[in-house]
Amino acid sequence: MADNNNIGAKRLVVGAHYGLRDWLAQRLTAVVMAIYTVILLVCFLTASNFSYDGWAGLFSHQWFKLVTFATLMSLFFHAWVGVRDIWMDYVKPVGIRLVLQVATILWLVGCAGWAAQILWRV
Amino acid sequence: MSEAAKPNRPQFRNIHITQLGSYRLPLAGLVSFLHRVSGLLMFLLLPFILFLLDKSLVSESSFDYFKGFTSNWFVKLVILALSWAYLHHFCAGIRHLIMDNHIGLDKVSARKSAAGVLVISVPLALIVALKLFGAF
Numbered sequence: 001m002a003d004n005n006n007i008g009a010k011r012l013v014v015g016a017h018y019g020l021r022d023w024l025a026q027r028l029t030a031v032v033m034a035i036y037t038v039i040l041l042v043c044f045l046t047a048s049n050f051s052y053d054g055w056a057g058l059f060s061h062q063w064f065k066l067v068t069f070a071t072l073m074s075l076f077f078h079a080w081v082g083v084r085d086i087w088m089d090y091v092k093p094v095g096i097r098l099v100l101q102v103a104t105i106l107w108l109v110g111c112a113g114w115a116a117q118i119l120w121r122v
Numbered sequence: 123m124s125e126a127a128k129p130n131r132p133q134f135r136n137i138h139i140t141q142l143g144s145y146r147l148p149l150a151g152l153v154s155f156l157h158r159v160s161g162l163l164m165f166l167l168l169p170f171i172l173f174l175l176d177k178s179l180v181s182e183s184s185f186d187y188f189k190g191f192t193s194n195w196f197v198k199l200v201i202l203a204l205s206w207a208y209l210h211h212f213c214a215g216i217r218h219l220i221m222d223n224h225i226g227l228d229k230v231s232a233r234k235s236a237a238g239v240l241v242i243s244v245p246l247a248l249i250v251a252l253k254l255f256g257a258f
Contacts, residue, residue, distance in 0.1 A: 027222060030215050037212065052185035059179055079165045086162060111168045118176045 026081040029074035036071040059122045072115045076108040150236040157214040160207035167204060174201075198254045205254075206247040213239040 047054045058064060083104050091097040137145055147155065164171075177188035191197060217235050221227060226235050252258060 027219060030219065034212065034216070052182045055185070056179055079161070079168075082158075082161050083165055086158060107165075107168070111172060114169075114172050114176075118172060118179060122179050 022081045026078050029078040032074040033071055033078065036067065039067070056122055059119065065119045065122070069116065069119055073112065076112050080104065080108055148233070149240075150232050153214050153217070153236040153239050156210055157218075160211045160214075163207045164204060164211065167200070170200065171204065202247070202251050202254055205250040206243070209243040209246050209250075210239070213243040 043058055044050075047058070059068070084101060087097050087100045087104070091100060174188065174192070177184045177191065179185075192201065217239055220235070221232070226232060
């Protein structure tokens with residue numbers, strides 16, 4: 001930062017823009033998921049038959065795994081911002097809120113690991 | 123506004139959960155609340171969604187297991203709830219993105235777009251329900 005206001009008595013501890021990064025990230029991840037939804041729907045609906053070969057064939061391509069994984073990562077970050085907002089709005093005791101926030105992170109990280117395993121096992 | 127000019131009307135801030143039933147939300151408020159509910163529902167059921175993806179992908183026999191598992195009526199209901207959640211969250215999310223660009227922020231348009239979300243998402247969820255329970 002040009003004017004260093006993170007040190008000393010004039011340290012900026014509150015104010016606007018602290019949440020802007022998360023807010024923007026939540027919007028951008030939403031756009032990523034919306035685009036993926038359209039891609040998945042087109043691939044699914046243009047396939048002639050819902051068979052294992054067709055479904056697994058779609059996920060057998062490395063590019064589709066990567067796109068799916070990137071979308072799932074977007075989902076997890078998006079969910080983190082959203083669920084954290086819910087805890088901040090409704091759970092006032094700091095201790096309980098912290099526990100819920102940590103549980104949320106662990107939940108999402110666990111899901112991310114499982115998602116990676118599922119995708120690269122196909 | 124000066125203190126004296128403030129009309130003496132009831133204020134509702136941070137309503138308690140027991141007041142939810144008697145509190146009449148505006149349509150946009152209802153759509154916003156359902157956005158939250160649908161998001162939390164999908165968050166909590168993430169392992170279930172990943173479980174279905176896993177079973178549908180890992181092998182031909184697990185795909186058959188997936189088909190058998192999802193033919194159970196209760197599982198179909200859960201999938202229907204998730205489908206509704208996704209459809210509502212998607213439509214209301216698009217509305218949010220449009221409003222983030224300062225489009226349709228006035229009271230009348232906001233109410234109309236909130237109604238639009240329900241008009242699109244609820245019938246789509248009904249179509250999913252019919253498909254799930256084998257109407258077509």
